[in-house]
Amino acid sequence: MMRLPKFEYRVPRSMAEAVEIIAGVGPEGQFVAGGTDLYPNMKRRQQTPKTVISVMRLPELNQITGDGKSGVRIGASVTLTDICEHPLINRDYQFVAAAARTISTPILRNMGTIGGNLLLDTRCNYYNQNYEWRKGINFCLKKDGDVCWVAPGSAKCWAVQSSDLVPVMVAIGAKLRFASSLGERVVEAAGLYNDDGIDYLRKQPDELLVDIQLPALNGWRASYQKLRRRGAFDFPVLGVAAWLNVSEDGTVNDAKLVLGGVAPAPVEVKEAQAVLIGQPLDEERMRAAAEACYVKARPLDNTDFVMNWRKQMARPLGLKVLEELSRG
Ligand SMILES: Cc1cc2nc3c(=O)[nH]c(=O)nc-3n(C[C@H](O)[C@H](O)[C@H](O)COP(=O)(O)OP(=O)(O)OC[C@H]3O[C@@H](n4cnc5c(N)ncnc54)[C@H](O)[C@@H]3O)c2cc1C
Numbered sequence: 427m428m429r430l431p432k433f434e435y436r437v438p439r440s441m442a443e444a445v446e447i448i449a450g451v452g453p454e455g456q457f458v459a460g461g462t463d464l465y466p467n468m469k470r471r472q473q474t475p476k477t478v479i480s481v482m483r484l485p486e487l488n489q490i491t492g493d494g495k496s497g498v499r500i501g502a503s504v505t506l507t508d509i510c511e512h513p514l515i516n517r518d519y520q521f522v523a524a525a526a527r528t529i530s531t532p533i534l535r536n537m538g539t540i541g542g543n544l545l546l547d548t549r550c551n552y553y554n555q556n557y558e559w560r561k562g563i564n565f566c567l568k569k570d571g572d573v574c575w576v577a578p579g580s581a582k583c584w585a586v587q588s589s590d591l592v593p594v595m596v597a598i599g600a601k602l603r604f605a606s607s608l609g610e611r612v613v614e615a616a617g618l619y620n621d622d623g624i625d626y627l628r629k630q631p632d633e634l635l636v637d638i639q640l641p642a643l644n645g646w647r648a649s650y651q652k653l654r655r656r657g658a659f660d661f662p663v664l665g666v667a668a669w670l671n672v673s674e675d676g677t678v679n680d681a682k683l684v685l686g687g688v689a690p691a692p693v694e695v696k697e698a699q700a701v702l703i704g705q706p707l708d709e710e711r712m713r714a715a716a717e718a719c720y721v722k723a724r725p726l727d728n729t730d731f732v733m734n735w736r737k738q739m740a741r742p743l744g745l746k747v748l749e750e751l752s753r754g
């Protein structure tokens with residue numbers, strides 16, 4: 427049985443207290459929300475904070491406010507179950523609830539939060555193993571070793587961005603608010619992710635994710651499709667999110683297509699957008715955009731399923747999200 431290492435557990439009751447604690451303990455500290463990613467990583471000795479600071483009792487992080495007309499703010503500690511069941515999210519941002527419903531299992535969604543999901547560690551078959559397994563291969567670049575077993579000549583880690591909500595938030599242009607002892611900043615979701623499996627977030631370790639701001643809908647619609655082995659639960663090994671603005675006569679005014687699960691960061695498919703914008707959302711354009719998703723997907727062999735098949739599946743999944751959106 428894998429056991430957690432010893433650590434100090436702190437439960438601040440305000441944002442000010444939370445950022446003060448992490449500023450005091452420095453790099454030895456780490457925030458935890460539901461713990462469904464952090465605790466398994468600690469058991470496998472991949473992340474080793476000496477002080478773990480819970481963000482679950484911070485009132486600002488537990489609210490959902492606004493609506494589809496003005497935009498919505500979702501606190502980082504709102505659980506995935508609450509997102510799946512929230513009447514406002516289901517009415518105005520049904521695609522967010524639908525994507526959240528595909529994440530892990532009902533029990534894990536009761537604990538797991540939107541904030542933890544957006545800050546999820548990258549994944550790889552050579553990394554998501556227990557300590558003894560990793561020791562058996564002399565570890566790897568991402569943790570404790572000096573070789574990447576996926577691309578041995580590479581100086582870079584190719585562990586995969588594996589969150590279902592990340593491609594959705596990047597596609598819709600969500601904004602994320604962070605707080606630290608130095609103040610607050612708001613970043614576009616697209617600017618948060620780094621194409622490096624080790625240094626995967628453009629965020630300081632002491633920055634607390636406060637909330638996620640979903641844009642006003644104003645005629646935009648979105649959809650997400652995910653490839654995984656088991657329908658009941660499994661991480662995405664390919665995800666396709668699309669965000670389209672279509673005029674009443676069926677012309678695409680604007681579009682954003684984003685792939686998840688194929689690289690250390692989400693991948694925007696600008697070529698698909700170029701095919702769609704200013705054109706009718708017809709079969710020919712949708713197939714051309716799906717083809718662009720296929721071309722842009724360049725997964726490596728470090729998750730479930732053969733990489734060539736994952737790449738090929740970008741075509742039907744790309745088509746499926748667009749067909750869904752074409753039906754309104
Ligand atoms: C069996 C299993 C299946 C899973 N399947 C899926 C899946 O299909 N799709 C998917 O997307 N995920 C999946 N997950 C991963 C995980 O359950 C979810 O992503 C969940 O939303 C993570 O949220 P959490 O609150 O538990 O994160 P935590 O484990 O608490 O935290 C994750 C990371 O975020 C940081 N963090 C959390 N909150 C904050 C904050 N407010 N400010 C700063 N840093 C913060 C933590 O320090 C940590 O680095 C699965 C996990 C398991 C164990």
Ligand code: SF4
Nearest residue numbers: 550566574575583584
């Ligand atoms: S991609 Fe390479 S360095 Fe990164 S986790 Fe996998 S084996 Fe390790």
